[in-house]
Amino acid sequence: MATSYQVVVYGASGYTGKLVAWKLAKRGIPFIAAGRNAERLQAEMAAIPELAGHDYQCVGVQHDLASLTALFKGKQVVLNIVGPFMQLGQPVVQAALEAGCHYFDTTGETDWMLYLKQEYAAAFASKELALCPANSYMWTEGAIAAEIALETPGIDTLDLLYYGDSQISVASTMSFLRMCTKPMYHLKGGQLVQWPWATTYDVAVPGVHRILKAMPWGGAGEPVWYQGDARVRNCSVLFALGNQEMFMQIAGLLQQFEAEHRHLDAAAQEAVTNAIGQQVTQVEPPRETPEVHRAQVSCLARGNTQSVSVVLRGSCAYSQTGVFAAEAAMRVLHKQLKAVGFGSGAAILGGRQLLAAQADEGYLSYEITPH
Structure with a gap:
């Protein structure tokens, strides 16, 4: 696998995956669009107008530890969008750990978050890798x-x-x-x-x-x-x-x-x-x-x-999730993480920084009122 691709979007052909691909392209970040069906991936990526002329590669991969680890090796960050996560996420996070990749996903499932905190937080922290579930609107x-x-x-x-x-x-x-x-x-x-x-x-x-x-x-x-x-x-x-x-x-x-x-x-x-x-x-x-x-x-x-x-x-909200994922990839590549190990996107990427990224794309504003 070409080492010039440092970002893997796993589950790129789904609804949220296509939004992540769009926001990566907007930032000029090459990526691998990965999933179980390479033909579907190619068709779905080709249907995203913002990807015209962008550097990406579609890769079919089996949903098992050995196949995913081989795909992730030599990469820097995995953006996992394959859920339900408690049903499907374990081989993905394990493969990211074994391959030495920062891991971000888009879960909303609290039991998955607690599972990662208990089972993987120490291992990712020891390798100075981010472990960030729910890097999404929710x-x-x-x-x-x-x-x-x-x-x-x-x-x-x-x-x-x-x-x-x-x-x-x-x-x-x-x-x-x-x-x-x-x-x-x-x-x-x-x-x-x-x-x-x-x-x-x-x-x-x-x-x-x-x-x-x-x-x-x-x-x-x-x-x-x-x-x-x-x-x-x-x-x-x-x-x-x-x-x-x-x-x-x-x-x-x-x-x-x-x-x-x-x-x-x-x-x-x-x-x-x-x-x-x-x-x-x-x-x-x-x-x-x-x-x-x-x-x-x-x-x-x-x-x-x-x-x-x-x-x-x-x-x-879904497009905002695409921004959060793309910002994660960009900050990994630019070595701009504020923390490693288990944590929220706000802790690992910076709350004010994420707010500014959403505001730049016209998705978000804020109001603060002291009492």
Whole structure:
């Protein structure tokens, strides 16, 4: 394999993978588009107008440790977009470690994040490699808002809310359904505490007059990022959709899961959530449009006597994920990582730097209000 390609996009033919390829091309970064089906990869890459004239290579590879390690050897960074990650991610992260590559993925699955933290954090840190799951809109955007809030001395409690009118890809649907049926956590007094199953909560979204329903949506990554961080005692995250009808349909599916499938073993539960996901979303959506697919993250933060609110307003959550991935590759190649080992995109790449990258592309602005 040509060593001039230092970036591997594994799962490039999927919805998010194509957005990552677009954002890599915008930064002039050559890459290998990898997946199990080389013909499909070539067809999907050829359909991305921004790749015309760009330097990339399509490579078919078996989804096993030996094949992936051989592909990754001599490269610097793996961008893994193949999910559900708890079902498919282990050989990818192991291959990245054995090949000596920095690892970033786009998961939203908290159990996968906790698994990587427990099983791989020390090994990646010992090799001075980044291990960064959820380097995506969910759950990096909230970490950016949190890091801005934590710039205020004395802040130790983070109350985060994601809100958006986003379309959902096929892989994301299967991923979020499985993660919403696994233990979901918030951070209380420095310890992870499980949310109740299939429960909705009333929330007040900044800029929205109605009271909306929200859910933990897998518990989110931010409590995982901040567990063990001396700055943070409490951290909770909820998620609401502008399309409340769709949101309540999803809540109903999760309540049905509790009534009919909670008693099943883990493998059977995974099969159920995969099947439900394939029914909910059967075709990939078109690219997002900023006027329709808007997003927002708010962080209400406080300490003993201090408080501050941070609101990130933007659009096109999936395209933002493409930016986060491309920024990760660029900063690895330019040796600009702020940390190695297990951590959020905000910690490893820099929260303010990621905010600036999204702002440069017109996806994000922010507002901070001290109280």
